[in-house]
Amino acid sequence: MTHPSDTGPAPVLALEDISKSFGAVRALRDVSLELFPGEVHALAGENGAGKSTLIKTLAGVHRPDAGRVLLDGEPVVFHGPGDARDAGIAVIYQEPTLFPDLSIAENIFMGRQPRRALGRIDHKATHAATLALMQRLGVELDPDRPARGLSIADQQIVEIAKALSFEARVLIMDEPTAALTGSEVARLFGVVRTLREQGAAVLFISHRLEEMFEICQRVTTLRDGAWISSEPIDGMTEDDLVRRMVGRDLDELYPKQDVEPGQVALSVRRLTREGVFTDVSFDVRHGEIVGLAGLVGAGRTEVARAVFGIDRWDAGEVEVQGRRLTNGAPSTAMAAGLALVPEDRRAQGLVMDMSIERNIGLTGLRTTVRAGLVDRGAERSRSLDWAVKLQVKYARIADTVNTLSGGNQQKVVLAKWLATGPRVLIVDEPTRGIDVGTKAEVHRLLSELAADGVAVLMISSDLPEILGMADRVLVMHEGRLTAEIPRAEATEETVMAAATGRAAA
Amino acid sequence: MPESLTRAVRWDTVVGALLVVLLLLSFSTVDGFGNALNLSFLIGNTLPIALIALPMTLLVVSGEIDLSVASTAGLSGAVMGKLWNDGMAIETIIPLCLLLGVVCGLVNGLLVTRLGLPSLAVTIGTLAAYRGIAQIVLGSDAVTDFPSQYLDFAAGRIGNTFIPQALLPFVVLLAIAVVVLHATPFGRSLFAIGANEEAARFAGIRVRRHKLILFTVTGLMASLTGIFWALHYASARYDNATGLELSIVAAVLLGGIDFDGGRGTLGGAIAGVFLLGALQNVMSLLNVSAQSQIVVTGVLLVISVLGPRVARQISVARAARSAG
Ligand SMILES: Nc1ncnc2c1ncn2[C@@H]1O[C@H](COP(=O)(O)OP(=O)(O)OP(=O)(O)O)[C@@H](O)[C@H]1O
Numbered sequence: 001m002t003h004p005s006d007t008g009p010a011p012v013l014a015l016e017d018i019s020k021s022f023g024a025v026r027a028l029r030d031v032s033l034e035l036f037p038g039e040v041h042a043l044a045g046e047n048g049a050g051k052s053t054l055i056k057t058l059a060g061v062h063r064p065d066a067g068r069v070l071l072d073g074e075p076v077v078f079h080g081p082g083d084a085r086d087a088g089i090a091v092i093y094q095e096p097t098l099f100p101d102l103s104i105a106e107n108i109f110m111g112r113q114p115r116r117a118l119g120r121i122d123h124k125a126t127h128a129a130t131l132a133l134m135q136r137l138g139v140e141l142d143p144d145r146p147a148r149g150l151s152i153a154d155q156q157i158v159e160i161a162k163a164l165s166f167e168a169r170v171l172i173m174d175e176p177t178a179a180l181t182g183s184e185v186a187r188l189f190g191v192v193r194t195l196r197e198q199g200a201a202v203l204f205i206s207h208r209l210e211e212m213f214e215i216c217q218r219v220t221t222l223r224d225g226a227w228i229s230s231e232p233i234d235g236m237t238e239d240d241l242v243r244r245m246v247g248r249d250l251d252e253l254y255p256k257q258d259v260e261p262g263q264v265a266l267s268v269r270r271l272t273r274e275g276v277f278t279d280v281s282f283d284v285r286h287g288e289i290v291g292l293a294g295l296v297g298a299g300r301t302e303v304a305r306a307v308f309g310i311d312r313w314d315a316g317e318v319e320v321q322g323r324r325l326t327n328g329a330p331s332t333a334m335a336a337g338l339a340l341v342p343e344d345r346r347a348q349g350l351v352m353d354m355s356i357e358r359n360i361g362l363t364g365l366r367t368t369v370r371a372g373l374v375d376r377g378a379e380r381s382r383s384l385d386w387a388v389k390l391q392v393k394y395a396r397i398a399d400t401v402n403t404l405s406g407g408n409q410q411k412v413v414l415a416k417w418l419a420t421g422p423r424v425l426i427v428d429e430p431t432r433g434i435d436v437g438t439k440a441e442v443h444r445l446l447s448e449l450a451a452d453g454v455a456v457l458m459i460s461s462d463l464p465e466i467l468g469m470a471d472r473v474l475v476m477h478e479g480r481l482t483a484e485i486p487r488a489e490a491t492e493e494t495v496m497a498a499a500t501g502r503a504a505a
Numbered sequence: 506m507p508e509s510l511t512r513a514v515r516w517d518t519v520v521g522a523l524l525v526v527l528l529l530l531s532f533s534t535v536d537g538f539g540n541a542l543n544l545s546f547l548i549g550n551t552l553p554i555a556l557i558a559l560p561m562t563l564l565v566v567s568g569e570i571d572l573s574v575a576s577t578a579g580l581s582g583a584v585m586g587k588l589w590n591d592g593m594a595i596e597t598i599i600p601l602c603l604l605l606g607v608v609c610g611l612v613n614g615l616l617v618t619r620l621g622l623p624s625l626a627v628t629i630g631t632l633a634a635y636r637g638i639a640q641i642v643l644g645s646d647a648v649t650d651f652p653s654q655y656l657d658f659a660a661g662r663i664g665n666t667f668i669p670q671a672l673l674p675f676v677v678l679l680a681i682a683v684v685v686l687h688a689t690p691f692g693r694s695l696f697a698i699g700a701n702e703e704a705a706r707f708a709g710i711r712v713r714r715h716k717l718i719l720f721t722v723t724g725l726m727a728s729l730t731g732i733f734w735a736l737h738y739a740s741a742r743y744d745n746a747t748g749l750e751l752s753i754v755a756a757v758l759l760g761g762i763d764f765d766g767g768r769g770t771l772g773g774a775i776a777g778v779f780l781l782g783a784l785q786n787v788m789s790l791l792n793v794s795a796q797s798q799i800v801v802t803g804v805l806l807v808i809s810v811l812g813p814r815v816a817r818q819i820s821v822a823r824a825a826r827s828a829g
């Protein structure tokens with residue numbers, strides 16, 4: 001189905017010549033966009049192109065410097081997210097904003113809980129409504145558990161449930177799938193299709209191009225805050241889209257070099273953390289990239305955390321380059337040459353209030369030292385080196401990281417760990433929220449690291465990424481390693497079969 | 506300069522400016538303020554707060570607090586008096602008392618880092634416990650007859666100036682603390698821990714060890730202050746320095762150290778300490794009652810938590826407007 005142009009229905013929500021600046025940074029310049037009922041509209045652009053800013057302007061988080069927002073053709077001014085919600089606009093922001101001490105159900109129905117007589121909150125009804133939402137999304141999450149400690153993927157699910165919990169005419173989703181694997185994405189898309197058929201308008205952001213082609217009818221592209229194009233997505237190729245986003249042709253997305261694996265660099269033996277994962281054993285050799293696949297909740301992140309020493313293990317052992325690691329001690333793991341790029345950049349990867357420079361510097365406090373003091377010159381050049389290498393888009397290296405776009409924050413986390421010169425590198429969703437151009441860049445970097453003899457363990461929910469980059473794929477299912485698949489035999493089918501427990505290997 | 510720092514500096518400057526204004530006003534309008542004796546009183550009375558404010562600043566930056574410091578100081582003084590009465594040599598007593606402070610701090614630190622208890626709760630508990638032990642040790646005695654060269658040092662001035670001799674060691678300690686907090690990897694880690702403990706742990710920072718060290722040093726400094734107090738006022742009693750923690754915390758927060766951790770500078774904290782000290786001095790000269798002085802301290806405590814936040818919001822709002 002192609003989409004309405006001038007003769008079709010009127011747009012339910014439109015932006016007209018919107019501009020927005022943050023200090024010297026012009027995040028949006030004269031951007032226009034029309035959202036029609038019954039369409040899923042993609043918003044494409046590189047990291048820092050202005051997508052999230054546009055959404056926040058639509059939702060009343062930011063006030064535009066110039067331009068108008070039109071709802072059903074009438075100019076509106078939203079004074080905050082509450083106004084937008086009352087107008088029937090549901091927004092899933094890029095960074096989950098849950099209250100850690102409230103339960104999942106309370107988070108979803110914050111301020112709108114079903115009431116009983118005398119205004120008392122009806123916990124039963126809230127619970128039931130939450131369960132229904134979870135079923136619709138096909139996930140099993142206990143409505144009564146607190147949000148604290150939820151994985152990034154689960155937090156995203158809760159945000160999605162929150163947006164779906166009221167009848168929205170417009171659903172805006174900023175990278176809702178970034179941490180989700182195939183089956184959760186399929187469920188979400190099922191829900192989105194139903195909403196669309198009911199006449200809702202959906203604005204969808206993702207850095208996974210195939211998702212845009214799968215679910216969207218039209219696409220608007222932004223580059224450096226400027227509007228580039230709005231057009232039907234039918235008939236476009238991925239290359240067309242990339243060219244509009246980046247302004248040039250893209251290098252190969254998975255530039256995997258063949259490397260002869262060397263000695264075992266990371267050896268995990270019968271590692272067990274009760275109730276989380278059981279009897280996990282595997283090796284990663286110097287020069288190898290090993291993919292770790294599995295569904296959300298399979299225990300991949302938990303294994304990585306334990307190996308690095310964030311969580312304690314109950315049984316088993318871990319060796320890095322022949323050195324046994326101490327249980328629960330990240331500093332000894334680092335000293336042995338291990339690095340972990342964590343999945344949750346805001347909670348685990350960054351100190352949001354600290355400068356880019358000092359965030360990258362945090363992993364180098366032991367090395368960039370002169371006479372017992374932090375060597376600021378060395379710290380700055382170390383940080384600059386890596387910020388440039390990863391093409392972080394920033395105004396000044398001394399700016400705090402909370403002024404960066406999501407993808408650029410992710411690059412700072414990568415920089416922070418690559419700067420330690422690790423011999424064994426565990427990356428948990430390394431390209432979550434990173435645009436295609438930079439994704440190719442990160443992949444090239446990982447490939448080069450491997451060629452230099454670094455052992456890489458890559459956890460990713462992006463199956464094409466695993467298939468494109470890994471020499472071997474390990475698959476986890478419900479806390480156990482269920483398969484080890486060599487590169488030649490790894491396909492979507494074989495990996496998914498093992499991940500869902502359909503095949504024993 | 507990073508945004509967080511410029512904001513903090515702005516509040517520092519506010520406090521520093523307030524201090525200057527208060528001093529100028531007092532010199533010109535308050536009788537007896539400017540004479541050397543009063544100035545030396547002012548500094549001497551503020552020194553105990555200033556000494557403990559040094560480690561307290563580091564502790565608050567890392568997201569913790571120690572309310573037992575005044576009790577630790579009292580306990581050290583009491584034990585010093587008791588052992589002196591029992592005829593022990595002062596050269597032996599002082600190291601023993603310092604060791605006692607280390608133990609007090611270590612207990613706080615272990616309770617917080619090993620059992621994961623909140624430091625506010627732990628140190629309210631030890632605040633009562635340490636003071637109780639002090640009373641058991643010394644009862645209602647007051648020990649006053651310490652060796653005169655020690656008393657002279659703690660109360661004396663440099664030549665004919667108004668500067669207390671004890672100010673010099675304090676300045677050395679201040680310099681060390683500034684370097685540790687603002688220039689060493691240890692200090693840098695404290696800011697990270699206070700702002701986002703989980704991210705600090707993921708960066709390989711030994712969070713618990715850092716905190717344990719801080720609590721221990723705080724105990725040590727508290728007992729040093731207790732010894733100084735007993736000598737300065739030539740009186741070791743179990744209730745020495747009672748309530749001092751309120752002034753210390755108020756001064757540190759007034760100086761722009763964020764109660765939630767991760768933000769602030771030592772310069773600001775020390776400006777806060779002397780602002781509070783000067784204010785108390787002026788109030789005494791103006792015959793404001795002790796109770797009213799406590800009220801003023803309490804009000805300052807509230808302002809000091811609100812002030813930096815309001816200042817920050819104003820500067821954020823201004824930045825947003827200038828961006829428009
Ligand atoms: N609060 C802020 N203060 C200063 N600059 C900001 C702020 N928010 C966004 N920016 C800047 O505005 C630009 C656009 O950011 P935005 O978050 O909209 O990008 P994005 O397209 O969503 O990127 P990503 O794909 O990485 O999420 C970036 O250069 C970013 O650094």
Ligand SMILES: [Mg+2]
Nearest residue numbers: 051052094406
């Ligand atoms: Mg974004």
